[in-house]
Amino acid sequence: MTIMLSALAFLGAGMLDYALLGYPGLLMYAAILGSVALFYSLLLFVLATCTLLTWLTLSGLLVPHTQVLSWFDLIFVFIILTVTAMSVYLMVKDMRNLMKVLHQENIKVKHSRVKIERLAHYDLLTGLPNRVFGEQLYLQQLNYCQEKQLQLAVLFLDLDNFKPVNDALGHSAGDILLSQLSSRLNSCLNEQQHVIRFGGDEFLFLVPYEQSTDSLTVLANRIITETVKPFIIMLTQLQISGSVGIAVASADDDEFSVLCRKADMAMYKAKEDGRNTFRFYDSHMDQANVDKFNLLQNLRSAINSRQFSLYYQPKISLRSGQITSVEALLRWQQADGRFVSPTEFIPLAESSGLITELGAWVIDEACQACARIRRQGYPHLRIAVNLSYVQFKNGQLEHVIKQALQQAALPASSLELELTESLLIDDDDFIKRQLDALSTLGVTFAIDDFGTGYSNLSYLRSFNATTLKIDRSFIMSLCQSERDEPLVKAIIQMAASLGLKTVAEGIEDAQTAQLLTQLGCDEGQGYYWAPALPEQSILTMLNTQP
Known part of the structure; x- marks a missing residue:
């Protein structure tokens, strides 16, 4: 053109x-x-x-x-x-027209930005500030408290028994409960206090207060009261509870993450003390966590370097006085000669999963020790090993036991596995199949600490148990408490009627041993005869028995 x-x-x-x-x-x-x-x-x-x-x-x-x-x-x-x-x-x-469209798009972008910022700062379900925005609120509250000469506390609420709600009624019911609860929790606070949904069924409260902690106690009790009140969800009345931990910001320690961790520790202390209550943080909780962490690191190292040993406590026939079997007990001796209590490291090994490797070593070592003792002229000696529920999780327990028996050239009947009622309560077909396979192999089972759990007789029928071990809590006061004797007698008679052998733990004197014999108990173990001993001491005891 x-x-x-x-x-x-x-x-x-x-x-x-x-x-x-x-x-x-x-x-x-x-x-x-x-x-x-x-x-x-x-x-x-x-x-x-x-x-x-x-x-x-x-x-x-x-x-x-x-x-x-x-x-x-x-x-x-x-x-x-x-x-x-x-x-x-x-x-x-x-x-x-293009500019008009661009302007409209710009408005949409601004609205989207506002929505994104809200999603980034607020919980979609409850409408409460989320953890990210909660940290900003904490810094604002901290500055406010410093200006007004106030203290700032963090209250950490964790719901008790919330998982069954989701399991029974579905997650939608759980969401409704959390939404209703958030409204209740908001009603507990004034304009200077904030509640944050920290995650899942956890809530965090930012509470300015004056010098006295009485107001925190009142607020914690009110939070627990609101949590316990019944909920009506899907035409069903639900009731839960909550545990609260309280931590106070100090001049030397006012970081949000640190304060949340302290409140969390105090909350777990409240759960340990029975739940549906509150606890204040103190430095002993921190030290306990540090000790637990250090113990876990040492435990890993000890397993790798085989720092453990097995001691053996004899089980005595109350009629003949002969040693019928020994129970393998794990011991961990430190370089200074001190022993770490199994009540300290066994639960830690279970929670960390290390018990699987450690338990396999115990089974192998116990079978080897039993074989050595049997070769010394005691061919009928049997050995008992305690099992943890964690050892069943990977499905390798049968293989581990078979391999240990084969390497030690032991018959399966020489090995008795002691199971706690807490393991049997878990209605898990996976565990049952493994126990059935071990029973078919020829291994026998004993129910340990009988009487302290649910004491459900169906366990004995389901798991082919051959022995009941009466918990030491009934035995140690048997001659002092008139209430224990009828209970112990009933357990012994029930076991006899089911064709089960009874073993009493914690016998410490001749009077208790004699009374148990009269009641019909088959075997006993305890300090009256011997504590847990090294292998050579067990051999000496076997050689000197009547």
Whole structure:
């Protein structure tokens, strides 16, 4: 189009030709619709054409063909100007529409940004501030308390027995409960206090207060009261409880993460003390966690370097006085000669999963020791090993026991596995199948600490138990408490009627041993005869028995 207009100008009136009126429109099109290079190229071409027309005309090389003005010329100019104006108008209109669309999109982006910021700072279910925004609120509250000479406390609430709600009624019911609870918790607070959904069924409270902690005690009790009140969800009345831990910010220790950790530790202390209560943080809790961490690190190292040993406590026939079997007990001696109590490291080994490796070593070592003692002239000696529920989880227990028996050349009947009632309460087909396989192999089972759990007789039928071990808590006060004798007698008679042998733990004197014999108990073990002893001491005891 530019070339056409330029040609018309060369053939017509030159610089005075009406065709040049189209140049501005073309330049506008090029500026709006074309690239930068196209626009500047076209502008240079137009300027060059105008310059060339002027030079040629002034030099006499180009003679313009001027015509007498007529109405046709006016119409031609009108057409050029109208087309140019309409084109510019349409382009500007499109640009205005585009700007309008961009403005609307900008509004949507702003709304989306607000929504994203809310999602980033508030919990979608409860509408409470989330953990990220909670930290910002904590810093604001900390500054406020410093200005007003106040203290700042963090209260950590964790719901008790919340998982059964989800399991029984589904997660939607759990969500409704959390939503209703958040409204209740908000009603407990004033405008200077905040509640945050920390995650899952955990809530965090930021509470400014004056010097006395009485107000914190009142608030903690009110939170627990609101938590315990019944909920009506899906036409079902539900009731839960909550445990609260309280930690106070100090000048030396006011980091949000540290304070949350301390409140969390205090909350777990409340759970340990019976739940549905509250506890304040103190430094002993921190030390306990440090000790637990250090013990876990030492435990890993001890397992790798085989720092453990087995001691053996004899089980004595109350009728003959002979040693019938020995129970393998794990011992961990430190470099200074001190022994770490099994009540300290066994639960830690279970919770960390290390008990699987440690338990496999115990089974192997116990079988080897039993084989050595049997070769010394006691071919009928049996050995008992305690099992943890964790050892059943990977499904390798049967293989571990088979391998230990084969390597020690022991018959399966020489090994007795002691199971706690807590393991048997777990109605797990996976565990039952493993116990059935071990029973088929020839290994026998004893129910340890009988009487301290549910004492469900169906366990004895389901797991082919051959022995009941009466817990020491009934035995140690047997001769002092009139209430224990009928209970122990009932256990012994029940076991006898089911064809089970009874073993009494914790016998410490002859009077208790004699009474148990009269009651019909089969075997006993305890300090009356011997504590847990090294293997060589057991051999000596066997050699000197009647």
